[in-house]
Amino acid sequence: MQVLYFAWVRERIGIPREEVETSAKTVMDLIEELRAREERYAAAFADLRALKVAVDQDVTDFDADITGAREIAFFPPMTGG
Amino acid sequence: MQVLYFAWVRERIGIPREEVETSAKTVMDLIEELRAREERYAAAFADLRALKVAVDQDVTDFDADITGAREIAFFPPMTGG
Amino acid sequence: MSVSVQTEDFDIGAEMAALTHGRTDIGAVVSFTGLVRDMGGGRPITAMELEHYPGMTERALSAIVAEAEARWPLQGVRVIHRFGPLAPGAQIVLVLTASPHRQAAFEAAEFIMDYLKTRAPFWKKETGADGGAWVDAREEDDAAEARWAR
Amino acid sequence: MSVSVQTEDFDIGAEMAALTHGRTDIGAVVSFTGLVRDMGGGRPITAMELEHYPGMTERALSAIVAEAEARWPLQGVRVIHRFGPLAPGAQIVLVLTASPHRQAAFEAAEFIMDYLKTRAPFWKKETGADGGAWVDAREEDDAAEARWAR
Numbered sequence: 001m002q003v004l005y006f007a008w009v010r011e012r013i014g015i016p017r018e019e020v021e022t023s024a025k026t027v028m029d030l031i032e033e034l035r036a037r038e039e040r041y042a043a044a045f046a047d048l049r050a051l052k053v054a055v056d057q058d059v060t061d062f063d064a065d066i067t068g069a070r071e072i073a074f075f076p077p078m079t080g081g
Numbered sequence: 082m083q084v085l086y087f088a089w090v091r092e093r094i095g096i097p098r099e100e101v102e103t104s105a106k107t108v109m110d111l112i113e114e115l116r117a118r119e120e121r122y123a124a125a126f127a128d129l130r131a132l133k134v135a136v137d138q139d140v141t142d143f144d145a146d147i148t149g150a151r152e153i154a155f156f157p158p159m160t161g162g
Numbered sequence: 163m164s165v166s167v168q169t170e171d172f173d174i175g176a177e178m179a180a181l182t183h184g185r186t187d188i189g190a191v192v193s194f195t196g197l198v199r200d201m202g203g204g205r206p207i208t209a210m211e212l213e214h215y216p217g218m219t220e221r222a223l224s225a226i227v228a229e230a231e232a233r234w235p236l237q238g239v240r241v242i243h244r245f246g247p248l249a250p251g252a253q254i255v256l257v258l259t260a261s262p263h264r265q266a267a268f269e270a271a272e273f274i275m276d277y278l279k280t281r282a283p284f285w286k287k288e289t290g291a292d293g294g295a296w297v298d299a300r301e302e303d304d305a306a307e308a309r310w311a312r
Numbered sequence: 313m314s315v316s317v318q319t320e321d322f323d324i325g326a327e328m329a330a331l332t333h334g335r336t337d338i339g340a341v342v343s344f345t346g347l348v349r350d351m352g353g354g355r356p357i358t359a360m361e362l363e364h365y366p367g368m369t370e371r372a373l374s375a376i377v378a379e380a381e382a383r384w385p386l387q388g389v390r391v392i393h394r395f396g397p398l399a400p401g402a403q404i405v406l407v408l409t410a411s412p413h414r415q416a417a418f419e420a421a422e423f424i425m426d427y428l429k430t431r432a433p434f435w436k437k438e439t440g441a442d443g444g445a446w447v448d449a450r451e452e453d454d455a456a457e458a459r460w461a462r
Contacts, residue, residue: 004365006433007363007437007446008446010363054365054368057365057367057371057372059431073365073368073433075365076435076449078431078449079434079436079447079448079449079450080362080393080432080433080436081393081404081432087213087283088285088296091213135283138217138218138221138222140281154218154283156215156283157285158280158299159280159282159285160279160285160286160296160298160299161243161255161282162196162254162275162282162284174325174343175323175326178325178345182347186350186400189346190346191343191344191347192342192343193343194342194418195343197339197340199336199412200336201337250336251335251336264346268418268421268422271342302415
């Protein structure tokens with residue numbers, strides 16, 4: 001699936017998006033896999049209270065099912081307007 | 082003093098303004114004097130709940146003192162905007 | 163002077179530009195534009211005539227703007243109200259409020275409109291197929307003004 | 313489509329004219345314009361960069377407009393949000409709401425702005441003399457959104 005990063009999440013991880021092969025069932029499973037990869041991922045996902053997630057462009061919870069999802073995005077709370 | 086009429090008050094009385102010689106102490110005294118003049122005045126001042134008064138361009142009550150006032154205006158509730 | 167009472171139409175783009183030109187400290191501008199509707203009191207309207215009280219109108223509008231400026235941190239306010247004959251679709255009134263914060267700009271614009279409705283000496287006469295009729299004041303407008311009491 | 317996400321600036325006069333052109337049933341149009349301020353978090357700002365999530369942004373804004381149209385009797389809604397580099401004083405966002413009644417137009421514009429702040433995927437990075445910093449979400453914005461819960 002495509003995993004997207006925005007704002008300081010993107011800056012910490014160093015890339016805006018990547019294709020990830022995973023058998024993770026929930027967003028939290030995916031986060032654990034990414035954290036285990038490298039220090040920059042561990043840093044980006046250090047404080048989940050500062051993060052939001054969207055599955056296929058809908059904001060959801062970290063325990064959401066991602067089976068069959070095409071696009072998972074991680075970002076801080078929005079600050080537009 | 083100058084007495085001004087607006088909207089349907091003006092239409093009922095038939096003129097937009099007139100100079101009135103009066104020794105009325107309050108707005109109510111002035112209204113009684115005008116009512117006694119002619120039927121068109123009595124008609125205009127028939128229902129005071131439908132009327133507002135401004136003394137020297139400030140909206141006030143019918144028992145307001147008008148001693149020394151230059152300009153008294155009668156009109157229905159405002160409907161601008 | 164930020165208040166105008168006029169027969170001429172107005173241009174919201176030009177008024178907005180005049181309010182914000184050369185400034186970088188404004189965060190929010192709210193506008194309200196009132197238009198003549200083709201229906202009034204349930205019947206079709208072909209024309210409207212707006213009467214006002216020259217002199218008192220400008221005084222009343224200026225007092226309302228001053229009260230808004232005392233209540234909210236405003237960086238600019240513009241009020242234009244037209245009078246005379248106005249066709250359906252025509253612009254009647256423009257209120258612009260500028261502030262560092264959006265909530266202040268919204269509240270001040272609503273406050274000015276609510277007070278203008280009940281305190282600025284304007285009277286509308288609507289003309290339909292069956293002649294002209296003065297618009298009645300609406301109880302909702304008194305209620306809208308009352309919510310700002312303090 | 314009443315929602316645009318773009319780098320180009322916008323013209324409130326032209327947008328207003330497009331919304332009301334040829335219509336005589338609209339009584340009230342409210343606009344909100346958000347501008348880049350020269351101060352952010354207490355320090356002077358020289359530039360701002362607005363990042364967004366292409367695709368989701370348009371979806372989120374359209375959902376917010378649809379929710380507003382379900383809650384209020386609206387005759388037209390227009391939302392424009394810019395992204396990319398923006399200088400202090402630049403326009404960021406425009407919301408226009410048209411309704412027969414002023415209260416509906418005001419409430420819908422406030423609702424759209426409150427929801428946009430917390431639900432549309434935009435992120436601001438402000439640059440000052442000491443470098444760039446991502447803007448923190450504000451608790452007031454969550455509170456502003458919460459007042460529309462039902």
